Amino acid sequence: MGSALDLSRWQFGITTVYHFLFVPLTLGTVWFVAMFQTMWHVTGKEKYLKLTKFFGKLFLINFAMGVVTGIVQEFQFGMNWSEYSRFVGDVFGAPLAMEGLLAFFLESTFLGLWIFGWDRLPKKLHLATIWAAAFGTMLSAYFILAANAWMQHPVGYEIDPVTGRAVLNDIGAVLFQNTAVMAFLHTMTSSFMVAGTAVAAVGAWFLMKDRQIDIFRPAVKAGAVVTLIAAVGTSITGDMFSKIMVEQQPMKMAAAEALYETQEAAPFSVLSVGDLSGDTATHLIEVPGLLSFLSTGDFNATVEGINNLQAAYETQYGPGDYVPYVPVTYWSFRLMIGVGMLGAAWALWALWRYRGQRRNPGSRGVVNRTFAIATPLMVLAPLSAASFGWIFTEMGRQPWVVFGEQLTADAVSPLLTTTEVWISLIGFTLVYAILAVIEVGLLLKYIKQGAPEDVVADPYEEAAQQAEDDKQLYFAY
Numbered sequence: 001m002g003s004a005l006d007l008s009r010w011q012f013g014i015t016t017v018y019h020f021l022f023v024p025l026t027l028g029t030v031w032f033v034a035m036f037q038t039m040w041h042v043t044g045k046e047k048y049l050k051l052t053k054f055f056g057k058l059f060l061i062n063f064a065m066g067v068v069t070g071i072v073q074e075f076q077f078g079m080n081w082s083e084y085s086r087f088v089g090d091v092f093g094a095p096l097a098m099e100g101l102l103a104f105f106l107e108s109t110f111l112g113l114w115i116f117g118w119d120r121l122p123k124k125l126h127l128a129t130i131w132a133a134a135f136g137t138m139l140s141a142y143f144i145l146a147a148n149a150w151m152q153h154p155v156g157y158e159i160d161p162v163t164g165r166a167v168l169n170d171i172g173a174v175l176f177q178n179t180a181v182m183a184f185l186h187t188m189t190s191s192f193m194v195a196g197t198a199v200a201a202v203g204a205w206f207l208m209k210d211r212q213i214d215i216f217r218p219a220v221k222a223g224a225v226v227t228l229i230a231a232v233g234t235s236i237t238g239d240m241f242s243k244i245m246v247e248q249q250p251m252k253m254a255a256a257e258a259l260y261e262t263q264e265a266a267p268f269s270v271l272s273v274g275d276l277s278g279d280t281a282t283h284l285i286e287v288p289g290l291l292s293f294l295s296t297g298d299f300n301a302t303v304e305g306i307n308n309l310q311a312a313y314e315t316q317y318g319p320g321d322y323v324p325y326v327p328v329t330y331w332s333f334r335l336m337i338g339v340g341m342l343g344a345a346w347a348l349w350a351l352w353r354y355r356g357q358r359r360n361p362g363s364r365g366v367v368n369r370t371f372a373i374a375t376p377l378m379v380l381a382p383l384s385a386a387s388f389g390w391i392f393t394e395m396g397r398q399p400w401v402v403f404g405e406q407l408t409a410d411a412v413s414p415l416l417t418t419t420e421v422w423i424s425l426i427g428f429t430l431v432y433a434i435l436a437v438i439e440v441g442l443l444l445k446y447i448k449q450g451a452p453e454d455v456v457a458d459p460y461e462e463a464a465q466q467a468e469d470d471k472q473l474y475f476a477y
Contacts (some may be wrong), residue, residue, distance in 0.1 A: 005412045008080040010089040011428060013394075015072050017387055018432050022066030024386045027141055027188065028195025029059040030134040032222070034127075047215045053268075055199065055219075060115070065439050072428060084411035091157050091168045092147050094174065099143035107136025141191075142184050145370065149180035151402050152393070153248045157220055159405075166405065178244055184236040189391065190340070192230035193382040197343040199223030200350055202348045202447060207354065208372055215451050220354055222344050224347040227382075231344035238337075239294065246295040246303075249403060251313070251322060252396035254306045255329040257291050266291040266303040270334075309344040317404070324398040332392040340385030346378045374402050 033056045040048035074096070077085045085092075110132040117126045150156075156173030157166045168174065200223025203216035246253045253259075261265060268290035289299035296303075306323055313322040353371065401408040 004080075004237070004416045004418050004421050005409055007418060007425055008412050008416065009408070011080065011390075011421060011425040012076055014425075015076065015428055015432065016394075017391065018436075019066065019069040019073060020387055020390055021383060022062050022069065023195040024074065024187070024199060024383065026059065026063050026066050026189035027137055027191035028193075029055060029062065029198070030130070030137055031192070032195060032199050032226075033059050034130045034134050035222070037127055037130055041123065047218065048057045050215050050453075054446075054451040058202075058443060060111075060283075061439065061442050061446070062063070063111070065435060067291055068142060068437065079424065080413055080416060081401075081411050082413040086165065087406050087411070088151075088166050088402060091150060091154075091166045091174065094168055094171055095143045095147040095150075099140050099147075103136055103140035103143055107133050107140060110136060138188065141187060143175075145183045146175050146180040148393075149177060149183050150174050152183075152397060153177065153179045154402055155404055179248065182237060182241045182244055184242065186234065186241050187386075189230045189233035189237055190382065190386050193227050193234055193340065193343055194226075194386055196223045196227035196230055197347060197382050198379050199228060200347055201375050204350055204371075204375050205447075206450065208375070212450050217354065220319070220350055224351045227347035228344055228351075231341065231347075234340065242294050243297065249397065250304050250308045251306065251324070252329070253291075253295055254304060254309055255324045255326050255396055256333040256392065257302060257303075258326050258330045259291065259305045260307050261305040262302060262308045264292070264302045265300045267297070268294065320399070320407075322399060324396050328361075329392055329396045332388045332395065336385050336388040336392055339344065339388065340382050340383075341384035343378055343385070346374060346381070350375075 033052055036048050036051040039045070040052060110129045113121065114126065114129040114133055117129060121129070126247065154166070155177050156168060156170035158169055159165070160167050164306065174180075200220050203219035203223060206212050206216040207220060242253065257266070258270065265288065267286035267288045269289065270285040292301040292303055295298045295301065306326070310322055349371065397403055399407050399409065401411040
C-alpha cells in the first residue's frame with residue numbers, strides 16, 4: 001500500500017502539478033488580453049475588441065479553475081504535512097498571507113471590475129482594470145515563488161531554541177533574495193512562452209480552417225513573436241538560475257547531470273543510460289565542458305559529483321542518503337529544456353508560414369500536414385516544459401523539504417494513516433479528473449465558437465447614449 005509519507009508525496013505531487021497547469025497560462029494570457037484591449041483602445045479597430053473578448057473568455061475559464069485547484073494546496077499543509085507547518089509556519093506563512101490579502105484581492109477585485117464594467121466604466125478606466133488585474137496575478141506569483149524559494153534556500157530566520165521552530169527575523173531577505181527574484185523572472189518568461197504559444201496555436205487553427213482570417217492573423221503573429229522573445233528570456237534566466245542553484249544546492253545540479261564523480265571541464269550529456277536505481281550512468285552523447293559552463297560560466301571549471309557531495313553532506317548533516325532520485329531529476333531537466341524549445345521552433349515556423357499577408361497555405365503535402373498536426377500539440381509543449389521544470393525543482397531538493405533544515409520524512413503529519421491518505425488521494429484525483437474534463441470541454445467549446453461577430457463597436461458610447469436617452473425619457477415623463 002505504501003507508507004503515509006510516500007502516499008502524501010504522491011498526493012501533493014499530483015495536485016500540485018495539476019494546479020500548475022493553469023498557473024503559467026493564466027500568468028501569460030492576461031497580458032495578451034490587456035494588450036489586445038489596449039490595441040483596440042489605441043487603433044479603434046474592431047478586430048482587437050473581438051480578440052479581447054475571445055481570449056478574455058478563455059483566460060477567465062482558466063483563472064477560475066486555477067483558483068479552485070489552488071485552494072487544495074494550502075489545505076494539504078495542515079492535512080498531511082502538519083510537522084512542516086509547525087516548523088515553518090512563522091516564516092512560510094508571511095509571503096502566503098501577503099499573497100492572499102494583497103495580491104489575490106488585487107487581481108480578483110480588478111478582474112471583477114473588468115468583467116462587469118464593460119458598459120458601466122469609462123473606457124480608459126475599464127482598460128486600467130485589466131492591467132491592474134495582470135499586475136495582481138504577477139504579484140501573486142512573486143509571493144508564492146518567494147515562499148518556495150525559502151524552502152530551496154532558507155534565509156531571514158532563526159531557530160527558536162525552545163520550540164525548535166523557524167522564526168522570521170528579516171522579511172526583506174525572504175522576499176528579495178536572489179533565489180526568489182530569479183525564480184520569478186524564470187517563471188514569468190516561461191509563462192509568456194506558454195501563453196504565446198497557446199495564443200498563436202489557437203489563431204493558426206482558425207487560419208487553417210479559413211475562419212476569421214483578419215481577426216486571428218494578428219493573434220498568430222503576436223503570440224509567435226512573444227514566444228520567441230520569451231524563449232530567449234527563459235534561456236537567459238535559466239542559465240542565471242542554474243548558477244545560483246549550483247552555489248546553493250550543488251547536489252541538485254549533480255543529479256540533473258547524473259554526475260557521480262567530481263570532474264573538471266565537465267560535459268553535459270544529451271542522452272544517458274543507467275540502471276533504475278540511479279546508481280550509475282553511461283553518457284552516450286556529450287557536449288564537452290558545457291556542464292561546467294552552465295554551473296559556473298567557465299568551460300574548464302570543476303563541478304562536484306554526487307559521491308563527493310554525499311560524503312560532505314554526511315559530515316555536515318549526519319548519516320543519511322542525501323541523493324535525490326537521479327533518473328527523475330536527469331530526465332525532467334532535459335525535458336524541461338527540450339520540450340520548451342519545441343514551442344519556440346514552432347513559433348518561428350508559424351511566423352514564416354504566415355509572413356506578410358499570406359493566407360492558409362493549405363493542408364496538402366508533408367510540410368503542411370505536419371504543421372496541421374503539430375499546431376494543436378504545441379499548446380501543450382511549453383506547458384509540459386514548465387511542469388517538468390517544477391518536477392525537477394522539487395524532486396531535485398529531496399530528501400529535504402526545507403533545504404538543510406528539515407527532511408521531508410520529518411515533515412509528514414505524525415498521526416496520519418495510510419488509509420486516510422488513500423481516501424484523500426483517490427478523492428482528489430477523481431475530482432481533478434472531472435475538473436479536467438470540464439476545463440477542456442469549456443475551452444474547446446468556446447474556441448470552436450470563434451471570436452464574437454456581433455460585438456458593439458464601442459460599448460461605452462452606446463451605454464452613454466442609452467443613459468442620455470433614459471434621462472430624456474425621464475424628464476418627458
